[in-house]
Amino acid sequence: MSIKFNIGDIDRSIYDFKYEDKDFYRIKAGITPEIVEQLSEDKNDPEWMREFRLKSLDLYYKIPLPNWGPSIEGLDMDHIATYVRPNTSMQDDWDSVPQDIKDTFERLGIPQAERAALAGVGAQYDSELVYHNVKEEVLKQGVIYTDFESSLKGEYADMVKEYFMKLIPPTDHKFAALHGAVWSGGSFVYVPDNVKVSIPLQSYFRLNAKGAGQFEHTLIILGENSDLHFIEGCSAPKYNVANLHAGAVELYVGKNSHLRYSTIENWSKNMYNLNTKRAILEEGASIEWVSGSFGSHVGNLYPTTILRGDNSKAEFTGITFAGQGQNLDTGTRMIHIGKSTSSIIDSKSICKSGGISTYRSSIEIRESAAGSKVSVNCASLMLDSDSRSDTIPAMDIRTPYCDVGHEATIGRISDKTIFYLMSRGIKESDARAMIVSGFASPVSKELPLEYATEMNNLIRLEMDEG
Amino acid sequence: MSEKLLQINNINVSAALRSAVSNTIDSKTKAENERETGVKILYNLSFEMGEGETHVLLGPNGAGKSTLGYALIGSPEYVVTDGEIFFDGNDITQETADKRAKMGMFMSFQSPVEVPGITLNDFIKEAIRSRTGKSIPIFKYKRELASTMKALSMDEKYADRDVNVGFSGGEKKKSEILQLLMLNPRLAILDETDSGLDVDAVRTVSAGIAEYQKRQNGALLIITHSTKILSSLEVDYTHIMINGHIVAEGGPELVEEINQNGFKRFEKQKH
Numbered sequence: 001m002s003i004k005f006n007i008g009d010i011d012r013s014i015y016d017f018k019y020e021d022k023d024f025y026r027i028k029a030g031i032t033p034e035i036v037e038q039l040s041e042d043k044n045d046p047e048w049m050r051e052f053r054l055k056s057l058d059l060y061y062k063i064p065l066p067n068w069g070p071s072i073e074g075l076d077m078d079h080i081a082t083y084v085r086p087n088t089s090m091q092d093d094w095d096s097v098p099q100d101i102k103d104t105f106e107r108l109g110i111p112q113a114e115r116a117a118l119a120g121v122g123a124q125y126d127s128e129l130v131y132h133n134v135k136e137e138v139l140k141q142g143v144i145y146t147d148f149e150s151s152l153k154g155e156y157a158d159m160v161k162e163y164f165m166k167l168i169p170p171t172d173h174k175f176a177a178l179h180g181a182v183w184s185g186g187s188f189v190y191v192p193d194n195v196k197v198s199i200p201l202q203s204y205f206r207l208n209a210k211g212a213g214q215f216e217h218t219l220i221i222l223g224e225n226s227d228l229h230f231i232e233g234c235s236a237p238k239y240n241v242a243n244l245h246a247g248a249v250e251l252y253v254g255k256n257s258h259l260r261y262s263t264i265e266n267w268s269k270n271m272y273n274l275n276t277k278r279a280i281l282e283e284g285a286s287i288e289w290v291s292g293s294f295g296s297h298v299g300n301l302y303p304t305t306i307l308r309g310d311n312s313k314a315e316f317t318g319i320t321f322a323g324q325g326q327n328l329d330t331g332t333r334m335i336h337i338g339k340s341t342s343s344i345i346d347s348k349s350i351c352k353s354g355g356i357s358t359y360r361s362s363i364e365i366r367e368s369a370a371g372s373k374v375s376v377n378c379a380s381l382m383l384d385s386d387s388r389s390d391t392i393p394a395m396d397i398r399t400p401y402c403d404v405g406h407e408a409t410i411g412r413i414s415d416k417t418i419f420y421l422m423s424r425g426i427k428e429s430d431a432r433a434m435i436v437s438g439f440a441s442p443v444s445k446e447l448p449l450e451y452a453t454e455m456n457n458l459i460r461l462e463m464d465e466g
Numbered sequence: 467m468s469e470k471l472l473q474i475n476n477i478n479v480s481a482a483l484r485s486a487v488s489n490t491i492d493s494k495t496k497a498e499n500e501r502e503t504g505v506k507i508l509y510n511l512s513f514e515m516g517e518g519e520t521h522v523l524l525g526p527n528g529a530g531k532s533t534l535g536y537a538l539i540g541s542p543e544y545v546v547t548d549g550e551i552f553f554d555g556n557d558i559t560q561e562t563a564d565k566r567a568k569m570g571m572f573m574s575f576q577s578p579v580e581v582p583g584i585t586l587n588d589f590i591k592e593a594i595r596s597r598t599g600k601s602i603p604i605f606k607y608k609r610e611l612a613s614t615m616k617a618l619s620m621d622e623k624y625a626d627r628d629v630n631v632g633f634s635g636g637e638k639k640k641s642e643i644l645q646l647l648m649l650n651p652r653l654a655i656l657d658e659t660d661s662g663l664d665v666d667a668v669r670t671v672s673a674g675i676a677e678y679q680k681r682q683n684g685a686l687l688i689i690t691h692s693t694k695i696l697s698s699l700e701v702d703y704t705h706i707m708i709n710g711h712i713v714a715e716g717g718p719e720l721v722e723e724i725n726q727n728g729f730k731r732f733e734k735q736k737h
Binding site: 414415416417419420421422423424425426427428430431434435437438439440441442 | 539540541542543562563564566567568572573575578579581582583584589592593596597628645649
């Protein structure tokens, strides 16, 4: 693998550039039944979806805000536009995408990555997908990868209806209810039995509009004995008003199937990232979550795995980097139900310049889950004394027939290590960035190369901003 | 200014107080660090080294030998309170360690730290890039790394392991000498490189050091309390250090004398 930290200075403008959205259709800010009705009509929803949205909206009004985690006081829902549609329909030919949107994604490296190493790409700009394309050979295998709106009308409409928001019901929490009411965009993936997709699919989410929300829905269903790697990336330019991301990711992994779900999240620092991700595993199934959280003002993110089938396995590898003005509350939740299930959690967090990072996890081992194994390892690196790092692991174990290990460390970069690198000719800021990249390497090693490079660029950028 | 490679002019060195060692993100120059100092360790030290010369710094445990090495290479844990250090005619007394390294200084540490997440291979590459400011011709680099590791009887797999993580004492020492050979400095300070090595490893490491001398006329300052490593190297000058003072200087014959009689004669002297 190439040297990862050996990179030049990068320009914040890679993420921060923005285009005027004057031609875009923008729904009125706020959350009211009229707005939701309007949204449903604009999107030409099937009737059941319209009803689903309104029911979810009711729940949104009824469910209180969570009474734990970082404060979301700065998020004023009356000023969030839940739907902003770019002035284009979805294209499967890159050349037909409007120039400014095309420029945006080209600067983020999206079409280049598709040509290089992806089986299919979806690109969402604000509330709708603007580009979607899948390679011919993947289609021939019977794999379905579409934008979510199409999936409601296509061949798999019944399947989508059956699975939509069953893992994350709108009753789950306030922002799940909000998602049910105003979701837009996202992807649907179906991999039939015995199909192994050898190269990854990727969705990229870009929120360009100011004071808006993004509520994409991702639904992935793997049949039996199949294999998929799905990657999602997200970024946004910075504004001085709050933006909101409340997407939902539902993953159904069939018997003996394997799913890898990689995310690199780099929302701008005015973003409230209140995203919900959940997977359910059947017998012998396995999932690997790889998660990098760098952006957002406030983040609450706890990908959850329900290990329902016997012998199912889950791995969570995550890194969080909280800099100035960031409060990132991340971790994972594992629910062991099947016999002899296992989960491995490897979490790293870095905080600096007053950033707050919290590792929060919940491990449940039900009585039925005899013979299960859990290993948790979380390490935090504090780069200065203004920052804060907390570890809040919860465990609820209902069977004596299991094996659970938990290991947590909090530390700082040692002066001796910096000096060692400097004594070889490496300047101090580079030495620090290298050491932090090294700390993060168990995660970056798991990411596809372009993302690993992006992650190291982000670390360098954060370190330079010091 | 003299033509000497290294010139130490009457320096006094104290330990930096722990609280004064930089621990913030902001890079500080040593000059900015108007810090209080702790215990005084080295007193009025002066000597010179020419290009390609081999000097030995001998002394009992705790004499301050390693402190001199650290002070020369620019460790923030030590403060030069008086005097100057010149390298290649430039006053480097207040220079940071990375600048000194770039000028051609190197130190092989007695117990180098572990650096998790950075492979030895990436570490050396990044060091070369930092020193030269140029990207490295990759094939030439790989060939050189492989042949140097072979010469040091190091398994090639170590290149892909994190720097010093899980290395045995001997492997750490070899890794230091590997870096010496790959980075091509003009002055190498070897701090107790022979300690903790078995006979074969001493031989291999000595051969590596001899290679460094030969290949580019590299100067050596060998810090040691024993004389094991010296048998295969030609020593030009010897300095004896006791309690932070240089108490005697001479040629290779001093090494022989220490070998036979130890430091007793020097310890009795007044300083």
